[in-house]
Amino acid sequence: TNQKILTLVMVRKANAILLGLKKRGFGEGKWNGFGGKVENDETVAEGAIRELEEESGLVAKCLKKVGILEFEFVGNPIVLEVHVFDVLQYEGEPVETEEMQPQWFPEDSVPYEKMWPDDILWYPLYLKGIKFKGYFLYQGHDTILKYTLTQVDHL
Numbered sequence: 303t304n305q306k307i308l309t310l311v312m313v314r315k316a317n318a319i320l321l322g323l324k325k326r327g328f329g330e331g332k333w334n335g336f337g338g339k340v341e342n343d344e345t346v347a348e349g350a351i352r353e354l355e356e357e358s359g360l361v362a363k364c365l366k367k368v369g370i371l372e373f374e375f376v377g378n379p380i381v382l383e384v385h386v387f388d389v390l391q392y393e394g395e396p397v398e399t400e401e402m403q404p405q406w407f408p409e410d411s412v413p414y415e416k417m418w419p420d421d422i423l424w425y426p427l428y429l430k431g432i433k434f435k436g437y438f439l440y441q442g443h444d445t446i447l448k449y450t451l452t453q454v455d456h457l
């Protein structure tokens with residue numbers, strides 16, 4: 303099918319958020335949470351936990367679903383369905399990996415200009431603990447032609 307299920311995990315501690323600078327591949331050069339594809343033999347949450355450890359060295363002890371984001375790109379039939387999670391309890395210290403260079407940012411200093419353009423739209427909901435569903439139509443990787451973003455009670 304032309305749907306790809308992906309994960310995105312943000313780790314938070316006392317009013318700071320852990321982001322990684324993507325060193326290669328999709329989103330290279332952007333700060334983002336951690337994540338990737340979901341394998342056939344794992345749940346979305348298991349995939350999220352696995353990617354977080356692979357990309358940051360952190361082991362999530364509790365994972366909260368906070369949102370679902372759908373992305374479409376003009377001229378490309380593949381729809382990305384990104385399941386977004388928040389981690390407040392984890393083990394380990396973040397380490398640089400092949401994929402990501404981790405850094406803590408104060409929640410009021412998120413480097414939106416060096417992130418995907420959709421982030422500045424949904425992070426305010428995420429940081430307020432509001433669960434959300436969003437759909438974004440991109441033209442290329444820099445322009446959002448249209449989007450919808452709604453608060454939801456349950457994911």
Ligand SMILES: CN1CCN(c2cc(NC3CC3)nc(N)n2)CC1
Nearest residue numbers: 308309310334337338373418420421
């Ligand atoms: C495994 N990944 C891939 C996609 N991803 C995205 C995508 C995204 N926008 C989409 C236009 C690309 N925006 C954020 N913040 N993350 C999360 C991690």
